[in-house]
Amino acid sequence: MPPLSQRWLLAALALAWVVSAFSGRMDAYFLDVAMGAGIAIVLASSLNLINGFTGQFSLGHAGFMAIGAYTSAMITTALGPKLGWSAPLQQWLLFPASLLAGGLLAAIAGFAIGAPSLRLKGDYLAIVTLGFGEIIKVLLQNMDSVGAARGLVGVPSYTNLFWTFGAAAVTVYAVWGLVNSTYGRGFLAVADDEIAAEAMGLNTTRYKITAFMVGSFFAGVAGGLYAHLKGYLNPSGFDFNKSIEIVVMVILGGMGKHVGVIVAAVLLTVVQEPLRQLGDFRMILYSLILIILMITRPQGLFTWKTRKKVEPA
Amino acid sequence: MTEFLQQIINGLSLGAIYALIALGYTMVYGVLRFINFAHSDVFMVGAFVGWAAVEKLHIPTGTIGGGLLVLVTAMAVCAALGMLIEKLAYKPLRGRSTLTVLITAIGVSLLIQNVAQNQRIGFGPNPKPFPEVFPVRQIHLGELTLSSNQLIVIAVAAILLGALYWIVHRTRIGTAMRALSFNSTAASLVGINNNAVISFTFALGSALAGAGGVLYAMNYPSIDPLMGTLPGLKAFVAAVLGGIGNLPGAALGGLLIGLIETFVSGTRFSTYRDAIAFAILILILMFRPAGLLGKLKAEKV
Numbered sequence: 081m082p083p084l085s086q087r088w089l090l091a092a093l094a095l096a097w098v099v100s101a102f103s104g105r106m107d108a109y110f111l112d113v114a115m116g117a118g119i120a121i122v123l124a125s126s127l128n129l130i131n132g133f134t135g136q137f138s139l140g141h142a143g144f145m146a147i148g149a150y151t152s153a154m155i156t157t158a159l160g161p162k163l164g165w166s167a168p169l170q171q172w173l174l175f176p177a178s179l180l181a182g183g184l185l186a187a188i189a190g191f192a193i194g195a196p197s198l199r200l201k202g203d204y205l206a207i208v209t210l211g212f213g214e215i216i217k218v219l220l221q222n223m224d225s226v227g228a229a230r231g232l233v234g235v236p237s238y239t240n241l242f243w244t245f246g247a248a249a250v251t252v253y254a255v256w257g258l259v260n261s262t263y264g265r266g267f268l269a270v271a272d273d274e275i276a277a278e279a280m281g282l283n284t285t286r287y288k289i290t291a292f293m294v295g296s297f298f299a300g301v302a303g304g305l306y307a308h309l310k311g312y313l314n315p316s317g318f319d320f321n322k323s324i325e326i327v328v329m330v331i332l333g334g335m336g337k338h339v340g341v342i343v344a345a346v347l348l349t350v351v352q353e354p355l356r357q358l359g360d361f362r363m364i365l366y367s368l369i370l371i372i373l374m375i376t377r378p379q380g381l382f383t384w385k386t387r388k389k390v391e392p393a
Numbered sequence: 394m395t396e397f398l399q400q401i402i403n404g405l406s407l408g409a410i411y412a413l414i415a416l417g418y419t420m421v422y423g424v425l426r427f428i429n430f431a432h433s434d435v436f437m438v439g440a441f442v443g444w445a446a447v448e449k450l451h452i453p454t455g456t457i458g459g460g461l462l463v464l465v466t467a468m469a470v471c472a473a474l475g476m477l478i479e480k481l482a483y484k485p486l487r488g489r490s491t492l493t494v495l496i497t498a499i500g501v502s503l504l505i506q507n508v509a510q511n512q513r514i515g516f517g518p519n520p521k522p523f524p525e526v527f528p529v530r531q532i533h534l535g536e537l538t539l540s541s542n543q544l545i546v547i548a549v550a551a552i553l554l555g556a557l558y559w560i561v562h563r564t565r566i567g568t569a570m571r572a573l574s575f576n577s578t579a580a581s582l583v584g585i586n587n588n589a590v591i592s593f594t595f596a597l598g599s600a601l602a603g604a605g606g607v608l609y610a611m612n613y614p615s616i617d618p619l620m621g622t623l624p625g626l627k628a629f630v631a632a633v634l635g636g637i638g639n640l641p642g643a644a645l646g647g648l649l650i651g652l653i654e655t656f657v658s659g660t661r662f663s664t665y666r667d668a669i670a671f672a673i674l675i676l677i678l679m680f681r682p683a684g685l686l687g688k689l690k691a692e693k694v
Contacts, residue, residue: 135492137492137495137496139499196675196678196679197675197678199678199679200678200682203427203428203491203495204633204678206428206495206499207428207626207629207674208671208674208675208678210626211626211671211674212671215668215671218668321503324499324503327496327499331496360507360510360511360512361511363503363507364504364507364508364511366503367500367501367502367503367504367507368500368504370496370497370499370500370503371482371497371500371501371504374486374493374494374496374497374500375482375485375486375497378489378493
């Protein structure tokens with residue numbers, strides 16, 4: 081598949097802008113679900129770069145999301161009022177800057193975690209990222225300056241349709257462009273056969289760390305969007321279950337499939353609303369989906385053709 | 394000096410439990426080469442079976458015989474659960490990529506946790522007090538104070554480890570297990586029924602986890618459906634520390650993690666005790682990925 085052109089990105093951004101301009105006329109409930117779906121696309125596409133295209137298995141995506149969420153929320157709540165900017169200036173300048181800052185900090189965390197642990201394979205990496213995700217949650221629960229376990233309240237609601245779908249478009253464009261570029265073929269090579277990729281002279285560790293950092297960056301941006309959508313943050317919202325939700329989106333859509341993962345992210349967010357009535361049974365259903373999918377359709381729901389892969393003897 | 398000895402006893406009794414759980418991880422890794430995420434939840438189920446045996450089946454408490462009966466019940470139920478999990482979730486995935494099996498294992502773990510947390514079909518999310526299954530006494534040895542529960546934990550763990558060693562090294566099925574973990578293709582060529590051996594391995598590992606669950610619950614006042622996660626992760630670290638796939642390594646790793654954690658709890662870093670296991674894991678994986686007793690195998694292309 082050719083990389084998406086810049087024209088595609090501009091068109092997507094323009095569309096988000098136009099739709100956002102009419103958002104005043106839309107139902108508030110519908111808007112909330114739509115923005116949730118946009119954030120889910122950012123999360124799932126970025127995790128897809130790590131888990132799908134590069135073939136690593138991260139279970140700590142919610143941790144990076146938490147870093148981004150808290151960073152950008154702290155910038156807009158603590159720094160925002162001191163600047164004395166007008167409201168539109170805050171929403172259109174300070175907010176995107178805070179999203180970038182959140183993403184960058186998440187990427188730095190991704191590097192700090194990835195550099196030592198990406199030398200590990202499959203299941204070890206999964207456990208280490210799980211552990212780090214939990215550690216981030218515990219750290220936030222003990223940090224009084226961000227509200228500790230009580231949570232952070234009063235985050236301004238700057239997130240709108242333009243920002244969520246703009247971020248989703250940029251994420252998809254970046255991931256799509258990255259894996260289809262000459263450089264980005266290396267991600268697929270690492271996923272297909274790490275030893276062969278290394279023998280070809282690719283620096284596999286560097287590819288893995290790059291994927292991890294880019295994925296963490298967008299997870300951080302998604303966290304910032306989430307913070308300014310809900311207006312309230314609690315460390316326990318970024319637990320292992322949240323990571324699993326994102327993993328399920330990637331698996332359902334098919335690991336390493338662009339469109340499938342986007343469809344799955346939207347689908348799971350929309351389906352969640354009626355599923356809320358199920359209460360406790362929701363996570364039971366999720367785990368059953370995970371098991372049954374892995375046994376019957378490990379390539380994902382929306383995938384019919386798979387790349388031919390030779391199993392090593 | 395007294396305090397030091399006291400801490401050693403505390404550490405050993407905690408480490409013995411980690412060792413029991415770690416053995417399950419390492420045995421399954423030996424035969425199937427994947428991390429059984431659901432193992433920590435089998436441990437949790439063990440504690441709950443112990444609780445149910447006393448509260449619902451009215452097995453007498455406070456006697457040695459009753460306590461052993463509770464222990465055996467938990468082991469039997471967990472062994473059956475382990476075999477069931479293997480049959481339903483992992484067997485259809487034989488020969489598939491590690492990642493597929495790993496994700497399934499995470500799914501199984503979440504399923505057990507959420508079913509257990511459910512009020513209507515499980516135990517409910519609230520912690521439950523664990524009954525005193527064995528008689529509780531304080532034993533004074535000079536200036537040392539030992540609780541009888543600690544001694545029971547160490548004794549039961551030692552007996553189970555001895556039994557496991559005997560099964561693995563002195564019986565036909567144990568020999569088959571070792572053959573399978575050495576080379577599964579060759580094992581099936583000489584007539585070993587791989588599926589039966591794998592099933593047995595799951596039963597054995599899960600029974601140990603079940604015993605670990607009851608022993609762990611005895612020393613902690615209450616049990617809840619998420620209690621398995623943290624001890625499970627620490628036991629996994631113990632298995633990696635000793636060298637995953639290596640039985641004496643898992644026992645050694647468990648004892649070491651228990652001791653280190655107990656000593657850290659005694660210092661002013663006590664709030665970080667849960668993070669210690671992860672720090673150890675990262676250090677081993679960076680400097681000695683094969684673990685203390687494991688041998689690093691070159692990857693064949």
